[in-house]
Amino acid sequence: MGKGGEEFIMKSPDFCYYEALSIEDAIKFKSNDLESVILAGGQSLVPALNMRLSSPSCLIDISKIKELKNITKDNDFIYIGSAVTHSEVMQNKIIIDHLPVLIDVLDMVAHPAIRNKGTHGGSIAYGDPAAELPAFAVAANAEIILMGLNGIRTIQASDFYHGLFETDIQNDEILTSIKYPILKDNQKILFDEIYRRHGDYAMAGVVANIEILNNEINNLKLVFFATGTKPEVALKTSELIIKDGYDYSNVKNMIKTELDFESDLNSNAEMKLHLATILTNKILKLMET
Numbered sequence: 001m002g003k004g005g006e007e008f009i010m011k012s013p014d015f016c017y018y019e020a021l022s023i024e025d026a027i028k029f030k031s032n033d034l035e036s037v038i039l040a041g042g043q044s045l046v047p048a049l050n051m052r053l054s055s056p057s058c059l060i061d062i063s064k065i066k067e068l069k070n071i072t073k074d075n076d077f078i079y080i081g082s083a084v085t086h087s088e089v090m091q092n093k094i095i096i097d098h099l100p101v102l103i104d105v106l107d108m109v110a111h112p113a114i115r116n117k118g119t120h121g122g123s124i125a126y127g128d129p130a131a132e133l134p135a136f137a138v139a140a141n142a143e144i145i146l147m148g149l150n151g152i153r154t155i156q157a158s159d160f161y162h163g164l165f166e167t168d169i170q171n172d173e174i175l176t177s178i179k180y181p182i183l184k185d186n187q188k189i190l191f192d193e194i195y196r197r198h199g200d201y202a203m204a205g206v207v208a209n210i211e212i213l214n215n216e217i218n219n220l221k222l223v224f225f226a227t228g229t230k231p232e233v234a235l236k237t238s239e240l241i242i243k244d245g246y247d248y249s250n251v252k253n254m255i256k257t258e259l260d261f262e263s264d265l266n267s268n269a270e271m272k273l274h275l276a277t278i279l280t281n282k283i284l285k286l287m288e289t
Contacts, residue, residue, distance in 0.1 A: 016058040023147055023176060026062050031149055031172035036060050038174055040068075040083050040119040068121070068176060073098065078180045079145075082121020087112070089120055098182050101189045105132050105207070108191075111199045124157075125175045127167045127230065130201040130264070132193070134161060135225035138233065139207035140189060142180045148173035164229040186218075187211045190286045193226070194275050196266070202226040203267040204275035208283045217242050217287075222280065227272045228260045237280070246284055252277040 018036075020026035030036055035057035062068060068083035071092045078099055080089060086106045089095055095102055109115055109123070109132060123133040124144065137144070137157035144160045146153045149172045157178075160168050169175060183189065193205030205226050211219035220238040225231050237254045244250065255276050261269035 015056050017061065018058055019061045020065060023062075023065060023067060023174065026060050026065070026174055027148055027172060029058075029060055030174065033058055034171045038062055038125070040122040062174065063119075071095065073182075076182045078182060079177045080120050080180070081177050082119060082125070082175045084120050086115035086118050086120065086123075090115070099180060101191060102136065102180075105136050105191050108132055108193060108195075108198070108202075120178065121175045124160075124178055125167060125169060127161055127165050129164060129229050129231070129262075130226040130266075132191070132202070132205065132207075132225065135205065135207045135223045135231040136189075136191070137178060137180075138231045139209045139221055139223040140180050141209070142178050144168075144175060145177045145179060146170075146173040147176045152176075154179070158233060161230040166230075184211070186213065188287070190283050192279050192282050192286065194279065201266055204272045204279060206276065206279045206283055208287075210287055212287075222283075224255075224259060224276050224279075226264075226266070227276055228262045232259050234258045241280070241284070246281050248277060248281070251280055255280070 018029055020029060026038070030038070037056040037059060039059040039061045040063050063083055065083060068081040070081045071084055071089065071094050072079045073094050078094060086109055090103045090106050106115065109118065120133065123131055124137055127134055142157040143154050144157055146155065146169060148170055153173065155168055162168065188210055190208045190210060193202040195202050203226060205224065207223045209221040210217060220242055222234040222238050223231050224234060234255055236258055237251060240250065240254050252273065256273055259276065261272045263269045267275065
């Protein structure tokens with residue numbers, strides 16, 4: 001309510017709407033209008049519009065492009081089209097059989113109504129630092145497949161995120177799919193986060209890619225989210241744990257040197273550091289089960 005009791009109504013800015021008929025059509029339109037943005041599920045974009053955090057000239061709707069709605073397996077890789085919804089990913093047999101941890105991750109994404117509309121590529125491309133999927137893509141060594149005027153470009157997920165909602169997508173490009181390696185027999189991805197209520201943004205979270213050799217950790221990649229401005233890999237912390245195991249003080253001190261903690265509405269930087277340290281131990285205990 002404003003002064004005198006008047007009510008403030010959040011309303012998005014004016015923009016045009018364009019329904020793309022093909023990937024090439026979307027690329028052509030986007031390259032001719034640098035202020036336009038891609039619309040898939042809209043579960044992140046629409047709130048940003050309503051809060052005036054985004055003011056595009058036009059929304060390019062790619063939700064009906066069939067090539068972007070496929071999930072396929074090719075040898076040792078799984079490809080998820082950018083317009084596949086979270087719910088469709090969770091129900092897909094390829095994912096159930098070959099990447100079931102992704103279902104556990106997506107179960108933490110908001111609520112069913114959001115998962116029914118929100119898209120896999122939309123979450124990856126939006127790059128919300130508190131979102132699970134960008135961190136999962138980095139931890140899983142995924143590749144982001146982009147298409148633009150110069151053709152197809154592939155970039156490692158670990159190189160895709162530059163900062164707060166800032167990614168490597170160029171003005172003429174759209175994200176078409178995400179390529180995930182199928183896990184080896186001695187490899188697993190574990191995930192955990194701390195939140196106030198199920199479906200809320202995480203106060204801190206971690207995705208761990210672990211390889212086991214002779215019942216010991218042979219390789220470890222810890223990726224934290226909701227701690228800073230983008231998914232962050234803690235390589236030195238991972239190496240410390242492989243060498244010396246888990247000790248709260250040692251791990252906390254090492255994580256502090258690697259991650260750029262940022263306070264937000266959910267928790268301050270010092271709390272996020274503590275939670276990241278606790279989550280690391282929880283992940284290691286999960287590995288033992």
